[in-house]
Amino acid sequence: MKKNAVMLVFILRGIPGSGKSTFAKKLARPYVRSGLRVKTFSADDYFMRKGVYKFDGSKLGTAHRKCLRDFAECLRLRRADFCIVDNTNITAVEVAPYAALAAAYLADCRVVTISVAARTAAKRNVHNVPRKAVLSKARLLREETARFPGFWTHHVIRGK
Helix, strand or coil, rough: CCCCCCEEEEEEEEECCCCHHHHHHHHHHHHCCCCCEEECCCCCHHHHHHHHHHCCHHHHHHHHHHHHHHHHHHHCCCCEEEEECCCCHHHHHHHHHHHHHHHHHCCCEEEEEECCCCCHHCCCCCCCHHHHHHHHHHHHHHEEEHCCCCCCCCEEECCC
16 A cells, blocks of 8 residues: 555444345455455354354454554554454444544545345344344434434445
């Protein structure tokens, strides 16, 4: 990345099973092909053990803190040209620290909501989030979007 180049940050949000991780991979592909440094940040990475996802709910807070810390360090040290935050980020409060850090480091930041039918997401989420919890998160996702400050660049992508 050129010294004065603007970093690009995409903060993905969506319910479990909405396709955030799939979208992140597709989003990153052309940037990687063009030789840019792309980093994806996900609390899920904390639970990967030798390629296998081993979730422990008691460590979820630690996973999110590590994800945010790694994101902040990447921005501070300019280790990437393009950063993707791949977490549910249901509430404005969950999005805000990432958006604030992006602004502090003068990155071009976009919040992207992956919208998909809650029943579809509940069937295909790979982390075994209970159907009732997915439906609840879908309702909260819709409500929270209205709370976003006007200065956030926000896009809604229709998932499959």
